[in-house]
Amino acid sequence: MRAAIPELPQARLRELTDHYASAVAEKRRQLWLGSALLVGAVLAAGWMGDVDPWKFSENFWRFPAYFANMVPKFSFTSAWADLSEWFWGLPRWTRLLGDTLLIAYVGTLSGAIGGFVLCFLASANLVRSRTIVFLTRRALEFCRTVPEIVFALIFVLAFGLGPLPGVLALAIHTMGALGKQFAEVVENIDSKPIEGVAASGGSWLQIVRFGAVPQVLSNFASYALLRFEYNVRGAAVMGFVGAGGIGQDLIEAVRKFYFTDVSAILLLIVATIMIIDFITERVRHHLIGLQGAGT
Amino acid sequence: MIALNSENRAAIAARHPEIFRPSWRRRSMIVTGLGAAVGVFVFGIVQLDIPLNRLSDGIFMLGGFLRLMLPPDPGSWALALTCLHALGETLSIAFLGTLGGALLAFPASLLAARNVVANRIIHFLARRSLDTVRGVDTLIWALIWVGVVGLGPFAGILALVCSDFGTFGKLFSEAIEAADKKPVEGIQAAGGNHLHGVRFGLLPQVIPILLSQVLYYFESNTRSATIIGIVGAGGIGLQLAEQIRVLEWQKVSFLILLILVAVSAIDWMSSRLRFAIIGRRAIA
Numbered sequence: 001m002r003a004a005i006p007e008l009p010q011a012r013l014r015e016l017t018d019h020y021a022s023a024v025a026e027k028r029r030q031l032w033l034g035s036a037l038l039v040g041a042v043l044a045a046g047w048m049g050d051v052d053p054w055k056f057s058e059n060f061w062r063f064p065a066y067f068a069n070m071v072p073k074f075s076f077t078s079a080w081a082d083l084s085e086w087f088w089g090l091p092r093w094t095r096l097l098g099d100t101l102l103i104a105y106v107g108t109l110s111g112a113i114g115g116f117v118l119c120f121l122a123s124a125n126l127v128r129s130r131t132i133v134f135l136t137r138r139a140l141e142f143c144r145t146v147p148e149i150v151f152a153l154i155f156v157l158a159f160g161l162g163p164l165p166g167v168l169a170l171a172i173h174t175m176g177a178l179g180k181q182f183a184e185v186v187e188n189i190d191s192k193p194i195e196g197v198a199a200s201g202g203s204w205l206q207i208v209r210f211g212a213v214p215q216v217l218s219n220f221a222s223y224a225l226l227r228f229e230y231n232v233r234g235a236a237v238m239g240f241v242g243a244g245g246i247g248q249d250l251i252e253a254v255r256k257f258y259f260t261d262v263s264a265i266l267l268l269i270v271a272t273i274m275i276i277d278f279i280t281e282r283v284r285h286h287l288i289g290l291q292g293a294g295t
Numbered sequence: 296m297i298a299l300n301s302e303n304r305a306a307i308a309a310r311h312p313e314i315f316r317p318s319w320r321r322r323s324m325i326v327t328g329l330g331a332a333v334g335v336f337v338f339g340i341v342q343l344d345i346p347l348n349r350l351s352d353g354i355f356m357l358g359g360f361l362r363l364m365l366p367p368d369p370g371s372w373a374l375a376l377t378c379l380h381a382l383g384e385t386l387s388i389a390f391l392g393t394l395g396g397a398l399l400a401f402p403a404s405l406l407a408a409r410n411v412v413a414n415r416i417i418h419f420l421a422r423r424s425l426d427t428v429r430g431v432d433t434l435i436w437a438l439i440w441v442g443v444v445g446l447g448p449f450a451g452i453l454a455l456v457c458s459d460f461g462t463f464g465k466l467f468s469e470a471i472e473a474a475d476k477k478p479v480e481g482i483q484a485a486g487g488n489h490l491h492g493v494r495f496g497l498l499p500q501v502i503p504i505l506l507s508q509v510l511y512y513f514e515s516n517t518r519s520a521t522i523i524g525i526v527g528a529g530g531i532g533l534q535l536a537e538q539i540r541v542l543e544w545q546k547v548s549f550l551i552l553l554i555l556v557a558v559s560a561i562d563w564m565s566s567r568l569r570f571a572i573i574g575r576r577a578i579a
Contacts, residue, residue: 049387
């Protein structure tokens with residue numbers, strides 16, 4: 001005996017297939033519309049941005065050639081001599097790299113302190129006054145949106161050449177970026193400790209100190225470390241506008257076509273950044289672990 | 296039940312000494328940590344030879360600049376039009392740079408993801424080369440590309456493509472590695488090969504995440520695109536650097552205002568689009 005297979009009535013089936021077809025057609029139409037918009041935007045941007053495929057294909061060989069030029073003369077018979085000739089400026093470059101790291105550190109720490117102070121004023125759960133929250137947020141947004149190198153350009157005129165404008169530019173940008181991230185952390189904390197301190201008669205500062213800070217410290221440290229990583233990259237190019245660090249030597253080598261110097265400095269920068277990334281990632285994982293154990 | 300007040304605090308402290316005793320180990324760790332942080336800070340200021348006495352003069356000068364900046368004024372209509380054109384260039388650099396970087400990074404990120412390419416050596420090489428590309432700043436890429444295709448926004452686009460290639464490659468491969476492996480196993484159990492597993496099991500999961508990351512970076516790239524003009528790679532940065540050098544402060548503030556408006560417009564747009572994409576995934 002054959003099992004009876006229940007069949008849909010023809011009308012119902014047609015209704016369902018029609019519905020499916022129209023849903024698919026709708027999706028397809030959206031995809032086409034999206035693609036057309038994308039192609040239009042690409043063409044407009046290409047026209048605006050002087051994209052020239054002909055010039056690109058004509059000159060593309062210069063790109064690998066640039067890197068080929070950067071490879072120093074090297075033979076295994078005189079490996080040590082070649083290496084020391086390639087990295088002839090190593091003592092100077094190491095000192096400048098150290099300066100770059102210090103610029104990033106001092107800038108990050110000052111900015112983090114600024115962000116730490118301002119983030120509580122930008123948190124709607126700690127500050128009643130809408131005006132204060134709004135004004136602090138806009139100020140932080142301004143510090144964050146103006147690129148640090150623009151600050152550095154202006155500060156170089158005010159403070160003179162050297163690491164000081166670089167440090168200040170990084171500090172202001174960091175204050176804006178960390179202030180926003182810190183405020184987001186503070187707005188997501190548990191409100192019970194705050195209410196507890198407020199209920200036992202604590203002042204606003206005591207509420208922040210004993211209600212909010214213990215909950216957020218490990219998160220803050222993790223964000224600050226991430227920012228330090230980012231700022232090392234930023235500090236490496238501060239020298240382009242005369243604000244200290246290794247960037248000055250790099251841009252000189254690029255402008256004067258000292259190809260092997262460029263590759264030596266670039267390798268040093270990339271290696272430093274990788275080491276810093278590695279260390280801060282370790283520390284951040286440790287901090288996140290602490291936070292998990294604490295709660 | 297005892298209420299905690301100043302009279303019986305001593306009694307409670309006597310009964311539970313372990314709670315009230317200061318933890319010396321913890322305290323010494325905090326003091327050492329803070330001491331090290333402050334020590335490096337002071338060492339940095341000394342080592343960098345930062346002239347702290349110039350700080351007050353500099354701040355005074357900055358105040359003067361700020362007074363000269365107000366109100367923002369482009370000076371003439373011709374310059375305002377030039378600025379708007381430069382802004383358009385900046386937006387095209389950001390758009391095409393992000394798009395190109397994402398398109399190039401996608402295949403590379405598949406190579407760098409452990410659950411797509413199981414070969415350890417390929418995985419390691421792909422990861423390290425992405426790290427190297429990422430370690431070179433956008434401004435440095437711009438310098439290199441200016442040497443290849445000449446001054447102008449095209450060099451800026453290519454520079455952003457390069458630096459985004461590194462960033463997206465890392466982000467994408469992490470997103471792909473974090474994907475659920477059950478759909479892939481399901482497809483392989485139903486007789487699909489490895490490629491089928493990637494195409495129908497993995498990609499549908501990660502595409503919305505990747506798109507949202509790309510849109511997020513579009514905003515940050517707009518910010519990078521405003522500055523690569525400083526090394527001659529087109530866009531509004533060129534105008535800005537020029538006006539700062541000739542101390543035309545009203546024009547500088549006009550340009551900064553223009554950048555702020557453009558960045559927040561892009562920010563608003565990309566977050567709307569991002570929510571649309573993630574929302575659609577939540578419904579599906």
